[in-house]
Amino acid sequence: MSDDVGEQLLETWGGDDPADALCRAQQAPTTTPDDELPRCPECQSVRLRARPGTPHQQPEKRDTDYWCENCHTAVDDPEAGR
Numbered sequence: 001m002s003d004d005v006g007e008q009l010l011e012t013w014g015g016d017d018p019a020d021a022l023c024r025a026q027q028a029p030t031t032t033p034d035d036e037l038p039r040c041p042e043c044q045s046v047r048l049r050a051r052p053g054t055p056h057q058q059p060e061k062r063d064t065d066y067w068c069e070n071c072h073t074a075v076d077d078p079e080a081g082r
C-alpha cells in the first residue's frame with residue numbers, strides 16, 4: 001500500500017492507522033474500493049484502461065481517454081462513484 005492510499009483511507013474512514021481504516025473500508029457494505037474507481041457508462045465495469053499514446057505535453061489536454069476492457073466502449077470522461 002502506498003502512502004497516498006493510506007492517506008486516502010484515513011481521510012475517508014478516519015482514525016490514525018491506515019490498516020485499521022482499510023479494515024473498516026473492507027467491512028463497509030455500501031462503500032467498497034470499487035466505488036472510488038471510474039466506471040464504464042455502458043456496462044458499469046471498472047475495467048477501464050487509459051488509452052496508450054495520450055500526449056502529456058499539453059496541460060490543457062490532460063483529460064485521459066479511456067476504453068472499457070469489458071465492452072470496448074471509448075470513455076472520454078469517466079467519473080468515479082457518483
Ligand SMILES: [Zn+2]
Pocket residue numbers: 040041042043044045068069070071072073
Ligand atoms: Zn463497458
